[in-house]
Amino acid sequence: MVLTEEKSLAEAFDAIGFGFFQVRLLIIAGLGFMADSIEVGVVTFLEQKALQEWPEVQGWSKNALSMSVFGTKLLGSCFWGSLSDHLGRRRAFLLANVFLLTTGCLSALAPSYVWLVVARGLVGLAIGGIVIPFDNLAESVPEKYSGSVCYAIEYFWTLGSLYSNGLAALVLEPLGWRIYLLLTALPILLACLGYFFLEESPMWLLDRGFDEEALEVLRRIGAVNGKDLSQMTLVSYAREVDPSCKEVLAPELRRPLWSLGIIWCLGLFGYYGAALANGLLFTSASGTVDYGETLFTSSGEIVGITCAMLASWYVSSAVLQPWLYLVSCLACLGILAVHSAGSNVTVLGLLAFLARCGSMGGVSVTWVLTPAAFPTHIRSTAHSVLYLAGSVGALLATAWPSSTSLVVMMAAYAGANLICTAVAQWQIQRLAERSFDSLVSDLHASDVERRARSSLGRESRASYSTWAGPSMSRPSLPERQ
Template sequence: MEVGDGLVEQPSSSPPPPGPNPTPATTSQHPTVGPEPTWTVDEAIDEIGFGPFQLVMLCVTGLAWMGDAMEMMLLSFLGPAARCEWGISPRQEGMLTSVVFVGMLFGAPTWGQIADWKGRKLAFFCTTLWIFVAGLASSFAGSFDELCAWRAIVGFGLGGVPVAFSVFMEFLPSGNRGVWLTIIETFWTLGSVAAAGLAWAVLPHHSWRLLLQLSTAPLALLLLLIPFVSESPYHSAAVGDYATAKATLTRMAKANAPRNQPVALPKGTLVSPLVFQSSVARDEGAGRIATLLERGQRKQTLMLWFIFFAVAFSYYGVVLLTTEVHVDSNAARGDGRKGGTRGGDDAVACTGHGSPDLNYGAYRDIFVSSTAELPGLVLAALSVDLIGRRNSLSSSMALNVVPLLALLGYATFPIWLETLALFLSRAASMWAFTVLYIYAPETVNTSVRATAMGMGNAVARLGGMLCPLFAVEMVESGRMTGAIAFFAALACVTSTVAFFLPIETAGKRLDQVDETGEERHGDVELTYGATEPTNKK
C-alpha cells in the first residue's frame, strides 16, 4: 500500500521469504520491493551525517540530564535543610534520599515501556512535565512526610530521564555515536556544578524552598522546547509510520546540508532493516532475565551486578559525604555558633530562614568538588580504548581507594586537603560510572541488551538507596571513620572484581563476543524478523 513518496508499508507480521536464509555475504543487502532499491533509517542517518540538527538535539536532551543531576545534587543540601526546618533525625534525613531511589526503581521500567509503546517524544515530554510539577510542589511541602512523598514522586519521574538518552542516540550516525554519547554525559556534570553554585548563592540568604523552585528552571525551558523535537525516525519506522520517518529524515538533511547544496535521501523505498534471529523468547521478560543467568553468562552477569551496586553506592555516597563533612566541620570555624564537631555530634548550624548555615569556605569546597566529574570523564575517554574496559574499571576503583583512605585522617586535616580527597574520590567514581555504562551493554547480545541494562540500573538504584545509611546516618552519629573505611573497602573489592571480569570488549564488534571474551567464529545465518545471530556449527 502506498504511504508516501517512494514508501511502502511493510506488514509487521509478514512471513520470511521462502527458501534458505540469506548468507553472511548477502545480509548487508536489503530486499527490494519491485524494481526499486531499498534503504533503512540507519543508512539514511549515516549518509546525512552529523551536523547542526544533532547539535540542537544534544542541547535539548542535555537539558534533561542537567535537570536530573540538579535534582539529585539537591539531596545533599535538602537533608540538612530538613533538619533545620523540622528537627528530623539522621535516619530520617537518609530516608529523604532513599525514597527518591525507590521512585526511580519503579519509574525506570514504566517510562521505558511507554517510550516503546507510544513513542520517545511523548515519554520525553511526560517525564519532564512530571519532574517539573513534582519538584515545584515539593518546595511547598508543609511537613517532612509530605516532602518525602513529593520527592518519591520526583524520583519516579527521574526514572524516565534515560529516555532522553535514547532520543539523542537515535539521531546519531553510527561512525561517531560513541563519542557523542560520552559528550552528553557532560550535561550531568554541568547540572551538578550548577546545583552546587545555586545552593551557594541562595541558601545563605534565602530558604531552601527557593532553591528547589529555581532548580526547576532547566526543566521549564525544556518543556518549551520539546514540542519542536521530532519523533525518533527509528521508532516511526518500527511502528510502520514510514511517512513520518522520511519527513523527519528530510528535515535533518535540510538542517545539515551545506548552504545552496541540494538535499537528498537515499534513492528507493524506506523499509525496516533486517534483524537477527534469536533463540530467546523475545516477548517474555522473565525469559530474558533467565538468559543472563545461564551457564557461561552467569558469572559475568553477577559480577556486573555487584559492580553496578558498588559504583552507584560510591558515587552517590561521595556526593552526600561531601556535604555532610562540611556541615559537620562548620562548627569548627571559631565563631561560637552551635554545630557539630568534625565527625562528632549530629547538630547542625542553621540560619534564621531555616537553611543550613555553611560558611563561605564550605560552599566553595562543595562547588569545587562537584567539578571533579570533568576530569573523571576525561579519564574515561582516554582509558576505555587504550587500556580496555576491564582495566579502566579496575583502575578507577583502585584510584578511589587512595583518597578514601586519606580521609581517615580527617580530624587532623586542613580543609583544603579534605576537599582534595573528596575531589579525587568523585573523579574516580565518575570515571568508573562512565566506563561501566559503555562496557555493560557490550557484553551481551542484542536480544537481551536492554534487559541487561535495565537489571543493572535496578541494582544501581539499590546502591543509591542504601548509601545514605553510611554517608549520612553513620557520619551524623559520630561514626565517620567507620563510614569512610567501608567506602574504601568496597572500592578495593570492586577494583579486584573488575580486574577478573571474564569478558573484554575493547576493539570487538557488538554481538561478536562470547563468554570468554573471544570473537565468535563460524557461519552466522540470519532470518527476517529476528533479533540476534545464531552460530551454525
C-alpha cells in the same frame, strides 16, 4: 522513474553525518539527564534547611528525605524503561519530564516535613526516566560518534551537580529553600520545551516495523543537517508481537546483565557516597558549609568524564572501566587516612576531588557500555533494570544512621569501588567481545540478520499513527515480502 537505494540504518546515519540535529539532541537529552545529579545537591542542602524549619524531626526521620527520593527511584526504574521500549523514546521522555517538573515544583509548596518527604519521593519516581534520553541519543548518531556523544552527555550530569551546588551558594541563604527548589526545576522545564524539537529514535521505529515513519524521521534529521535522503529507502524489519521483558534474561544476555548490575549498584553507591560525604567533610562544627570546597570537589567530575572520553579514543571502554574505579577506591582510602590522622582541609579537598573524578569517570563508562550490550527492542528495559540496581546502591548510600562515623562510610565506599574494579576486570577476561556490540549490530544488520537474532517473527500490526500523535501520523510502507 526515480530509483531509490536500500540502505542500512548505519549507512543512513553516515549519509546524514554529525551536525546541528545531533548537537540539539545532545542539549535536550542532557537537560533531562541532569535531573539525578541535581537531586544529589538538593538532598545534601535540603536536609539541613528542612531540619532547621522543623526542628522536631529526630532519629531516622532525618534520613526520610533522602531515602524517600532514592527509594522511589527503585519503583520508577521498574517501569520507565519498559514504557520507553513500548511507547517510544520521545513520548516517554515527555511523560517523565512533565511528571518531574510538576512534583519538583509541588515540593517547594510543602506545608510540613511529611508532605516535603512525600513530594520529593514523587520526584524520585520521575527520576527513574533519565535512562530514556541517554538511549535515544545513543540510537540517533552515526556509529563513529556514538561513544564520544554518550560521554559528552555525562557533562550534563556534572553540570547538574555544579548547578545545584552553585545555586545553593547564591540563593539558599538569602531566599530560602523553597525558591531554591523552584530554580532547580528550571533545566527540567527547558527539557520539556525541548520535546517539540525532538524526533523519535529511527532505530526504535525500524525495530518496531514502522518503516515509513523511520524513513521520514531520517529525512527530517537529514534536512536539519543539510542532507537530502529522498533517494534512499531503509532495510525493513518488524516483529510479530511486542517483545517480552523476560528477554532481558535470555542466556546470551544474562552474564553481562549480572556483571553490569553489580557495577551499577556498587558504582553508584560509591559515587553518591562520595557526593554526599562532601556535606560531612566540608561542614564546620557550627553547621556552616564551605561552598567553595564543595564546588571544587564537584568539578572533579568534569576531569573524570574528560579523561574517560579521551582515553576511549585509544582503548576500549571495557578496558578503561576498572582503572577509573580503582582511582576512586584509592582516593577514598586516602580520605579515610587523612581524616583519621587529623583533618587537613586542603589535602581532603584534593582527595575528594580525585574520588569524584574516579567515580564519575567509572560511572560514565558504565553508562556508555550499557546501551551497547542490549538489542534495541529491550534496550531501555535492560537499562532501566540496571538503573534499578544503581538506585539500590544510591539508597544504601543515604541509609547510614546519623551516628555513623566518616571512617566507616569511606571504608565502605572504598570497598565498593574495589569490587567494581574486580568485576570490571572480570568482564574483560571472561565476557565475549561481542557482548557490547548489540547497538552496532542493530545499526548495520540486514533484514535477514535481524530476523536470525530475534526470537520473534513478523505479523500484521496496527499503524503507529493510531497512538503516536499528530507528528507521526503517516501511513506505513507496505511490508516487503
